[in-house]
Amino acid sequence: MSDLSHLHPDTTAVTAGRPPRTEQTPVNAPVVLSSTYYSTGVPEAGDLVYARAGTETWLPLEQALAALERAELPALAFASGMGAISAALDLVPAGGEVVIPRHSYHASLVAARHLAERSGVTVTEVDIAETEQVTAALTSSAQRGHAPVLWVESPTNPMLEVADLPVLAEATHAAGGLVIADNTFATPLGQRPLELGADVVVHSVTKYLAGHSDVVLGAVLTNDSSLHQHLHTRRSIGGAIAGPWEAWLALRGMRTLSLRVQRAQQNAAALAAHLSGHPHVVAVGYPGLPDHPQHQRAADQMNGFGSILTLRPLGGVAGADALTRAVQLWLPATSLGGVESLLERRRRLAAEAPTVPEDLLRLSVGIEDADDLIADLDRALAVAAEYAR
Numbered sequence: 001m002s003d004l005s006h007l008h009p010d011t012t013a014v015t016a017g018r019p020p021r022t023e024q025t026p027v028n029a030p031v032v033l034s035s036t037y038y039s040t041g042v043p044e045a046g047d048l049v050y051a052r053a054g055t056e057t058w059l060p061l062e063q064a065l066a067a068l069e070r071a072e073l074p075a076l077a078f079a080s081g082m083g084a085i086s087a088a089l090d091l092v093p094a095g096g097e098v099v100i101p102r103h104s105y106h107a108s109l110v111a112a113r114h115l116a117e118r119s120g121v122t123v124t125e126v127d128i129a130e131t132e133q134v135t136a137a138l139t140s141s142a143q144r145g146h147a148p149v150l151w152v153e154s155p156t157n158p159m160l161e162v163a164d165l166p167v168l169a170e171a172t173h174a175a176g177g178l179v180i181a182d183n184t185f186a187t188p189l190g191q192r193p194l195e196l197g198a199d200v201v202v203h204s205v206t207k208y209l210a211g212h213s214d215v216v217l218g219a220v221l222t223n224d225s226s227l228h229q230h231l232h233t234r235r236s237i238g239g240a241i242a243g244p245w246e247a248w249l250a251l252r253g254m255r256t257l258s259l260r261v262q263r264a265q266q267n268a269a270a271l272a273a274h275l276s277g278h279p280h281v282v283a284v285g286y287p288g289l290p291d292h293p294q295h296q297r298a299a300d301q302m303n304g305f306g307s308i309l310t311l312r313p314l315g316g317v318a319g320a321d322a323l324t325r326a327v328q329l330w331l332p333a334t335s336l337g338g339v340e341s342l343l344e345r346r347r348r349l350a351a352e353a354p355t356v357p358e359d360l361l362r363l364s365v366g367i368e369d370a371d372d373l374i375a376d377l378d379r380a381l382a383v384a385a386e387y388a389r
């Protein structure tokens, strides 16, 4: 992979993963639809033999993502974020220990709990923003003779807690452990966990990276060749591989990552300001707001504050549900990170953590006009407020 580290990330997103500049090669990598390859004799490492183990169609995406995360090794694409997360959790040894945010994406928590049931792994759930609580959990794990795996989401889904990544990475390494960071919310433009001390980064490429709510895909990155080899083997054996079209579409979406992220963040900031102190709003959460408990940490650690907001409307659960039916521009749907603005009452999902307030809406702010988004939400908030009477 050519070294793109001197380029601005906005340029990298457009440039990385293109075919070599030789006469009459296409400027975009082609989609190759073949499950198998001509191959005779004993294959060497890296040879293309069978498409579950490796296909050239993943490589442009994997190289571009590695360039964005400034990883030394190519990313490993997976069929979904959860495919990537399951492979990364496989780095936890049987009988080992995982420290994980209590407000991680709920399926990541379920996957960790399955490890506990099946492989005797101890799972400690923490408030990832409370650095002392997390370091205490890591220290106790080391005292029990384990090398703990610290799972980090920052900001968390959906509560938007921000972890002190460099301090937690140092504490994990002091305990002999490994840090795995889910960087889906921040994107590599918002923060690069490998540079902040993480050992492994996972992504739901489905979200901002692909960016158009039309692809489900995941990825894992690391600078460590033995971890890379382990994750590569997990992918080949587990079989959660990316489809060729999905990989191509995700890279096509990534070309505009910078523009989309910038616009969505501007919109999110405008919405957060508008909703703070709004007469029909009980609480609004956004790391960019000065009253967010980890606002300063986010400002120090991140480039921008992301484009996810939490909102508790006046009118309680019934009001929140009414709001999701009253919006005409916002789309009531799960997921996040697409060009369109989505909102969802998270506790409607049985798997969501019970510590997430029942009436909390998660807003994924898209790239529409901010005034249109505000006007639509204002109308729906007035409908929700009727339930407070």
Ligand SMILES: Cc1ncc(COP(=O)(O)O)c(C=O)c1O
Binding pocket: 080, 081, 082, 083, 085, 105, 153, 157, 182, 184, 185, 203, 204, 205, 206, 207, 216, 217, 218, 335
């Ligand atoms: C933070 C985070 N990580 C991982 C995932 C899982 O990704 P996927 O749906 O692509 O499997 C999600 C999905 O919502 C998520 O929000």
